[in-house]
Amino acid sequence: MNPSPRLRGVFSPVITPCTDDPRRSAGMLVRHSRWLLSQDVGLAVFGTNSEANSLSVVERMHFLDALVESGVPGDRMMPGTGCCALDDSVALTRHAVQHGAGGVLMLPPFFYKGVSDDGLFASYAEVIERVADARLRIYLYHIPQVSQVPISLALIERLLQAYPGVIAGIKDSSGDWNNTKAMLERFQPQGFDVFAGSETFLLATMRAGGAGCITATGNVNSGAIARLYRTWQQPDADAQQQALDAVRAAFMIFPMIPALKAAVAHFSGDAGYASVRPPLVRLNPQQNTELLAALQAKAFSMPGL
Numbered sequence: 001m002n003p004s005p006r007l008r009g010v011f012s013p014v015i016t017p018c019t020d021d022p023r024r025s026a027g028m029l030v031r032h033s034r035w036l037l038s039q040d041v042g043l044a045v046f047g048t049n050s051e052a053n054s055l056s057v058v059e060r061m062h063f064l065d066a067l068v069e070s071g072v073p074g075d076r077m078m079p080g081t082g083c084c085a086l087d088d089s090v091a092l093t094r095h096a097v098q099h100g101a102g103g104v105l106m107l108p109p110f111f112y113k114g115v116s117d118d119g120l121f122a123s124y125a126e127v128i129e130r131v132a133d134a135r136l137r138i139y140l141y142h143i144p145q146v147s148q149v150p151i152s153l154a155l156i157e158r159l160l161q162a163y164p165g166v167i168a169g170i171k172d173s174s175g176d177w178n179n180t181k182a183m184l185e186r187f188q189p190q191g192f193d194v195f196a197g198s199e200t201f202l203l204a205t206m207r208a209g210g211a212g213c214i215t216a217t218g219n220v221n222s223g224a225i226a227r228l229y230r231t232w233q234q235p236d237a238d239a240q241q242q243a244l245d246a247v248r249a250a251f252m253i254f255p256m257i258p259a260l261k262a263a264v265a266h267f268s269g270d271a272g273y274a275s276v277r278p279p280l281v282r283l284n285p286q287q288n289t290e291l292l293a294a295l296q297a298k299a300f301s302m303p304g305l
Contacts, residue, residue: 006168006193007102007139008211010202010226011078012036012218013047015261016055016063018275026066028272032219032264033067035305037076039222040230043067044105046080046092048143048173049216049257054277057088061095074100078214082107082141086123090130093138103137103168105214110147117155121162128163136166143173143197150174156187165191171214173197177204184208199225200248203241206232216256220263220302221247250294258283259291266292267302 014036017028033043045067046052046060055063064079081092081104089106096104106127108120128136140159144150151170159167169192172180180201183194185208193211196202202213202225212229221244228240251259258276262283265274274282283291 005075005102006191006211007042007075007078007137008193009042010040010199010212010218010222010229011042011044011195011214012222013044013049013052013080013214013216015219015257015264015273016046016050016052017273018051018277019272022059022062024272026063028270029063030066030070030072032268032273032305033072034070035302036218036222037072038304040226041218041222042076042078043072044078044080044171044214047105047141047214048080048146049219049260050080051257051277051280052080053083054280057083057091060092064095064099068099075102077101078103078105078139080105080107080141082109084109084111086126089123089127093127093136094131094133097131097133097135100135103139105139105141105171107141107143107147108149108151110149113148115149117152117158120149120151120155121158124159124167125162128166137168138163138166139168139193139195140170141173142170142179145174153182153186156183156192160187160190160192167192169193169195169211171195171197173214177201180205180210181208184210198248199228199241199244202228202244203232203237216260217244217248217251219260220251220267221300223303247295247298247300250291250298250300253294254283254287254291255280259287262288262291263295263302264305267305
């Protein structure tokens with residue numbers, strides 16, 4: 001088969017509804033995902049802010065099936081498939097590829113700390129060899145402050161040499177611009193696409209030749225983030241970036257996942273979106289009030305939701 005087109009633009013780790021009814025949750029996921037697509041934002045389902053590591057393999061497959069059955073195009077999806085258990089990573093990756101996903105976003109196995117690049121290379125290599133599908137495109141997921149398992153520049157170099165084309169890019173959520181810049185300078189010329197881990201670095205990433213961003217607040221500030229991606233060469237790009245940063249700051253005062261879900265619940269009119277899965281807890285009433293007041297002060301809205 002022909003290789004998938006390279007993914008570019010703004011993607012969001014789509015919040016995962018956590019109601020007691022799996023069918024209702026799937027329907028809510030489809031609804032929010034369709035809204036994101038209408039805002040020109042792709043779907044990095046089962047990312048950190050999707051509470052992916054609180055979901056079972058079966059649940060992730062069920063949700064992805066629901067998205068595909070609803071008509072969501074595969075080339076607008078980058079499902080998270082990296083797990084601690086190798087068999088789980090293989091199963092989720094194979095399932096995503098079979099559904100035509102444009103790529104998968106893959107955490108390293110993250111339970112054991114202090115593992116070597118040799119061990120990480122072996123893990124990624126085994127997933128690639130066992131999936132054994134020419135359509136596979138892996139986007140590495142570097143989030144060392146959470147995983148405690150960094151993806152080094154040396155490991156990227158080694159993976160690119162062994163699996164050119166299959167190793168398609170990275171989401172750098174380190175928050176370290178110097179690290180992102182090094183990836184851009186060293187690997188982007190080799191066709192390795194670098195996505196910033198938040199819109200905070202979107203303009204800088206685009207100016208350095210990057211592919212876009214994969215960002216939690218893409219769930220809520222979707223249209224504005226996508227606009228900067230499209231118009232980053234326009235004279236007002238710096239002002240756009242400042243406005244994006246101000247909205248993100250309002251959410252970062254609170255635990256991010258519950259805050260995102262509270263905003264979607266409010267603007268959609270469906271309180272079910274506010275539910276989170278333990279060990280997370282939803283915003284308390286005071287936090288919810290403060291978040292909505294902060295957003296109102298910025299004239300923030302989610303049109304069409």
